[in-house]
Amino acid sequence: MKFQKPRGTHDILPQEAVVWRWVEQTAREVCDRFRYREIRTPIFESTGLFERGVGETTDIVEKEMYTFADKSERSLTLRPEGTAGVVRAYVENKLYAEPDVQKLFYIGPMFRNERPMAGRNRQFHQFGVEALNSSDPAIDAEVIALGFSIYEALGLRNVRVEINSVGTPECRSAYRQALRDFFAPKLALMCPDCQSRFDRNAMRLLDCKVDTQACEGAPSILEFLDEAANEHFQNVQAHLKALDIPFVVNPSLVRGLDYYTHTAFEYMAEGIGAITTIGGGGRFNGLVEAVGGPEQSGVGLGLGLERAILIAQAQQLELPKETALDVFVAGLGEAAELVTFEWVHKLRKAGIRAERDYQSRKFKTLFKAAERQNARWMAILGDDELAQQVVTLKYLSTGEQQTVPWTEWISTIQSK
RNA sequence: GCGGUCGUGGCGAAGUGGCUAACGCAUCGGUCUGUGGCUCCGACAUUCGCGGGUUCAAUUCCCGUCGAUCGCCCCA
Known part of the structure; x- marks a missing residue:
């Protein structure tokens, strides 16, 4: 269904x-x-x-x-x-x-x-x-x-x-009466909408797009x-x-x-x-x-x-967009999965917008995902990094890349 | 409530009364066992809004229905 x-x-x-x-x-x-x-x-x-x-x-x-x-x-x-x-x-x-x-x-x-x-x-x-x-x-x-x-x-x-x-309601009822007096002689020539408006809501007669010429010379509410x-x-x-x-x-x-x-x-x-x-x-x-x-x-x-x-x-005004991602964490291999998970959480707790992959996609595809989310940084955690407790951080707009110890991870992201 | 136009994959968009429903973009995989925005290859609509009818056969014709859109009415 x-x-x-x-x-x-x-x-x-x-x-x-x-x-x-x-x-x-x-x-x-x-x-x-x-x-x-x-x-x-x-x-x-x-x-x-x-x-x-x-x-x-x-x-x-x-x-x-x-x-x-x-x-x-x-x-x-x-x-x-x-x-x-x-x-x-x-x-x-x-x-x-x-x-x-x-x-x-x-x-x-x-x-x-x-x-x-x-x-x-x-x-x-x-x-x-x-x-x-x-x-x-x-x-x-x-x-x-x-x-x-x-x-x-x-x-x-x-x-x-x-x-x-x-x-006031009093002004309006006097005005409506004047309008009916004005339109009554020409009503037969006006459009069906106007004819039904005549009784129900005489002031709307002035709004008619069809019979604009019939409205010429009509009294104005302001006079009443x-x-x-x-x-x-x-x-x-x-x-x-x-x-x-x-x-x-x-x-x-x-x-x-x-x-x-x-x-x-x-x-x-x-x-x-x-x-x-x-x-x-x-x-x-x-x-x-x-x-x-x-x-x-x-x-x-x-x-x-x-x-x-x-x-x-x-008017083609520049409208606000969704916030950009600060860092996409790419973990390589099964050993990195849990560490990736932990670090994404640590980064988030530090006030950083962090995301990772949940679809077991290949490494290269993660760059596309990061790009789609407008990520500023890509963080890479592979076997080498895990062994040495470091992370490779790549600044995506320039391609610059550095490897820093985990203790400097958050501060590096926050630096720019 | 009345009238016009329209409804094909995630998006855009061809098409025809009858074999496997173009193409582009996007996506995923391979090319490239850990570095993106390139190339090439491959995958991706048991189905053309839904229901009914006509027909040997309908996504293509007809009717209805739902929805979108434009105009009238009215309003934000």
């Missing part, structure tokens, strides 16, 4: 795992400087959390969740995004009672049952942050700057930041922001400008999760086929309360890790 990995999942092999560690470590380091602390929450949660938190009418909840019943018939769901779980933990552990703004980050797998394509998997990985209990526009800008800083630290070029304000929302948005922009974060305002930027209010933003880059969004986020002022906590606000972001890696590859 031969098995395949489930559709839309990926094995991360040792060579690629190095790249993943680099991305994760970079994100962690940036978080440390920005003072965001790691939180680890379960990979599955009560289904209701996502229905409530992400929004009943979102695509994610309507058709993309991995939902299952456990043996007690509890409905559980593999997390499709990170914010709901973090906010649930925030409320459940009463972190809202802490005096300072809670700045949290997470990193890990998410699950959505979608049609896979480049940059879109059913199990994918996100890094994200959430800043809870502050409505200060400065923290919106800080979050946007944090994500941008991670892309910078990774060396990604041409990352664009687009921002928008989706206002109340004074406070507008001031907040202007303030976020002022803070971004102060940091020289390049951004453009895109009034038709909408995000797919219901909990967003005020600031919405996306990071975009070219290089993954049709996909350009590599990260995004926004403010979610009603979410803490919706999940059973006090009336507190929050703002956060999520970055797609495989998308960041795809962009790095598309």
Whole structure:
């Protein structure tokens, strides 16, 4: 019986795992400087959390969740995004009672049952942050700057930041009405997708690629922001400008999760086929309360890790490689086997990366093996060496070779 | 969820309704009983994603299925 990995999942092999560690470590380091602390929450949660938190009418909840019943018939769901779980933990552990703004980050797998394509998997990985209990526009800008800083630290070029304000729920419902009024007369001429969007999610009409000309002259959400929302948005922009974060305002930027209010933003880059969004986020002022906590606000972001890696590859950045081997110990003959084994262990205990052969290959082939592992030294233990308690050490890049007593073995390797 | 393309050894890649399924790289062995990145020789797919059908005969044709990939939708 031969098995395949489930559709839309990926094995991360040792060579690629190095790249993943680099991305994760970079994100962690940036978080440390920005003072965001790691939180680890379960990979599955009560289904209701996502229905409530992400929004009943979102695509994610309507058709993309991995939902299952456990043996007690509890409905559980593999997390499709990170914010709901973090906010649930925030409320459940009463972190809202802490005096300072809670700045949290997470990193890990998410699950959505979608049609896979480049940059879109059913199990994918996100890094994200959430800043809870502050409505200060400065923290919106800080979050946007944090994500941008991670892309910078990774060396990604041409990352664009687009921002928008989706206002308060009240602003939005007034705006949706205005949009329907605007599109109603031309609806019959528009594409089927748009016709279904009209009722379900009028703001998405602006996103349509088919009927771009129909959108000309459509009202902008920005005209419907109340004074406070507008001031907040202007303030976020002022803070971004102060940091020289390049951004453009895109009034038709909408995000797919219901909990967003005020600031919405996306990071975009070219290089993954049709996909350009590599990260995004926004403010979610009603979410803490919706999940059973006090009336507190929050703002956060999520970055797609495989998308960041795809962009790095598309831009041909120099990616980290696996560590090189310090010394390959070649034992010749049966008498050397045990001594080889012992010495490999001694070298390792001394902090040296040491390896040997376990396939009884011939001496010459061991050089190839050593080369494949990028070994710096080859150590040779044959009958002669054993008799005299010495080892022949060959520096592979130059071919220089010397024979030293066992007492000098480790120090010679460490010398270069 | 809808539409297009694709699926041959570890990797890359020919090919055909029918004798032993090219070739390249990689790997292992010999050439060279203890010194690599060269040469030459040899080994390496009871089998062409899986299941079914057509046929005297299918890896090659048809259907289904699984998977990959591209686009739409949506998103990270």
